[in-house]
Amino acid sequence: MVISTEILGIKNALAERKELKAKKCSKKGKVKYPNPAFFKAKTNMDWKKQADNLKEVAGIFVEMFKEADHKAFWKLQLDRTKNDLERCALEFKQAREMSPEELKEVFLYGEKTLGKLYRKGDMATVRREWRGLADTAYDFKEWLKIWGMLLGTFSKDLIPALNSTFHYRWMISYFCCIGFLDKNTMGQKGSALRMSHLMTYDIFRYTAENLVFLAKCDEKNGNSHELNKKVVLFDEMTMGQLMGGFPDLLGIPYQLLPVFLVSELDQLTCIPYIDAVESFGLPADTCPVPSSECGALVVDALPHMGTCFLSSSMPCDGSVMASSYMSRRFPDLPVYHLTFPVRYEYEETTADAVEDIKGCIKFVEEQTGAKWNWDTYFEQIKRFNAETAYELQKWEVNKTDYPQIIGPSYELFRKWNYEMDGGADPRIMKTFGKVNDIMMKAYERREEAWVGKMRYRGIVWSCPAHYYANFSNWLANCWGVNVLVEMESLNFTKMLETEDKEEAFMDLARLYERMVMRRHTNGGYHNVVDELWKQVEDWRIDIIIMYQHVACKNMATLQGILDDQARDKNYNMIWIEHDLMDPRTVSRKSMREKVNEYMRTVMKAEPVDATLLDFDDELSM
């Protein structure tokens, strides 16, 4: 009884402190993001249905267990254990053979060869990387911090969140998120590692929060009527800035988490969806992004939720008709099609795009009962402008002889911030500030972003595959090719209007028209061909990593012109075929081989880390 009262007392004190803090925040005009009420919204789970589902899942597990070749399984475990022991013995032996100076170097500054971290048939690396004492300790601290954040976030409504794993196979892949972080920071140390961690943390937090919302809203799962009334779904290829004018609503890029982002964590996730939609009749030559989205709809792998859906024609032809699959699966979900002019540089079309935006706002108002709020919109856009200014600062630093912020974490952060966050989350500003401080200090100290691996200045062009294949990271670690910038980062950098309402709409339209990918692949060949040569000069590029996404018609139809002009200009351009989240078309190994061959035969170069030239990661995430 006494204990209970004490607990109650602590609880009350905590609640009072929380309330006080919230009041202080609201006095200062600060609003908590995301709205805590969204997490608190009541769920309406149908427990009987959950029990039925659990029974079904358990049945599948039992069947799998029965069908499994247990002998082979245990043999594999034994072999792996043996292999682990042998590896440990070898590493110990190598350490003993080192001179004290070499040993000290490894102990303080990390291991030099990374290929040994991969093992054929494994989904993850055999162990985490040793980055040197200080950086490994930092890395571990951040690892703990991320786990803490993930647990904290999922605890906000744990049951539906965890229950998602029994409904959707893509949810399982999120358990590998730390592996994704390790992969993206492989070889990074010092300031570069710190910046990568800061940026990845924000993306992970956004993902975790939205996964909770998806679980709470999903009719099959949390089924929160209260939250669903507030949810506006939008196509993952539609930017999020529009939601700034609806502070009481929750905008969710619908397919981002179940399809797109998860495929970057685990390239094998979407294969069943691609197969499903191809069996349904979709030709195999279409882009795997809309194909996977449609496939997920075909096999009912997307949550049923929200009040309405904002579809879009962006970024390319493949995405256009994907929305009809959505209407087919969820006929009760009202849809608005945002369709921006393709020839976006024709200024006379901007007014039409504005009409479309106004129509979209009206639609959201009608569907949700919410009202467009200019104040909150301008507030968000001011933040977005400040973030753009930080971004431009990064570009300036990277254009110098001492680029600082490179690698997949930065590339992903830029894309996510520009496209999804768009200034919505005030917490991101802090990250921008911190990253900027670290970057500027590192620049003043003339640090190497990839220590000892800064050989070539690279640019990535066309539809990028580096997250799936961890490619820009591998380029740096294996060959010293440092990707300073990628096509998808180089988007609209105009400061958006934050006072005049009509002009603000015009700017918003211009921004949307120049979304990731679309900015270059639409509106005429000059946006992607001439623009490349301009960027190559601006960034003083040595090597162009030209991704050749086999299913991207917008880019495939320019390959001859790009080739002709690169030859005329005497640029080093490496064509790398890939098929985004479908590694069966082009494996990661084949992609790496293209670079290896070019570097050996054309550049006559020696690798920085020869152990990364050839390794088997067919099954790894």
Next chain:
Amino acid sequence: MKDLKHLIYFESLLDNADNELVEQAKKDGKKIIGYTCFHIPEVLLNVDDCVSVRLRAPRTGSVDIATYYMSNYTCEFARALVERAIEGGFQFLDALAGVDACSMMNRFYEHFEMLKCNTNEKCFTTHLDVPYKTEEFSYNQMQKQLEKRLLSRLHETYGVDISDKAIRKAVKEHNEVCKIMTEIGDMRKEDNPVITGYEYHVLNVVTYTCPKYLILPYLKETLEELKKREPDEKPAFRARVGIVGSEIDDPDFTKMIEESGARVVFDRYCFGSTPGREVIELSTKEPALPQIVRHYMNACECARYMADSKVEQRRKTADRLAKEYKADGIIYEQMKYCDFWGFERALVTHVMAEEYGWPILSIDRLYNAKGSGQLRTRFQAFVESLEIKKIQKGGKV
């Protein structure tokens, strides 16, 4: 049935993009405007002394050079046009009226410019931005684009009269062709039609690729001939089918289906007549241009239109045509690598079969499909399945 008097002549007109009637028009001082897509109103390309030619690449062999430029995973129609352009096959054009509707065809226009495939000093290419849906502002957008990017340029470059009067005159001539083609097309509704799908396909493609004023006399004569034509005593087909889908400019494709035992009774594809050969009704209450824009945008059945209302319209149109033309089944086809039709075809084949109850054959095909044994087998199998269905329903075969 007795052969049509001008059929061989019509077929010969389809052997080249710059056929003898196009050459004749050029000699008559006409401006030849090439185009490839329904999204640009054909009638506006026939204003004043302009003549429209819907571009094709007949007798295409290798597309190797175009494949170098555009890769082998892209629309073969677009590649065939690039190849033909590089070969100099479109040198006769005075302008190319392009629309940025699909990425691959857009790149054809761009290659036409970049590779300087036409050396006429005044020849220009347009890149119109066309809407994805049919809202009020979309009609205005289209109108503005046509005024600024097409009509004004025709006027500035060649002094073309783009007045309302000139546009109405073009519509009148266009409607003459449409009336004839509609009348001929309606003959396919008969139980034992006096025209084959192949013949109609030839006639229809001719109307797209030849100057209207030069082809009209032949069309009129053919119409009269058809009115008197006696059908075969026993129909030479075992099933009636309609075709729905993307671009088909090769009547031999229709011929292959008919050789497999079917009669093609309606043509709901690009280069087809539904839409394409409807009369444009103009009122005098407002200028012609906005009315033309609405006509084309409303009639358009392109899978690029993504709004749900348009998706529904496409399904209903296919259903209506199949009923009107008494089809036994529908063939959904797409040019291989066409993204719009790729997504549309996969879904709509299920919808039309499950919700509308139509037997469906779903295929993708290359630009040059007439030699495909695989397709022929599929057509034959489809005809057989339609026959079996008829038997099961107690009908006669």
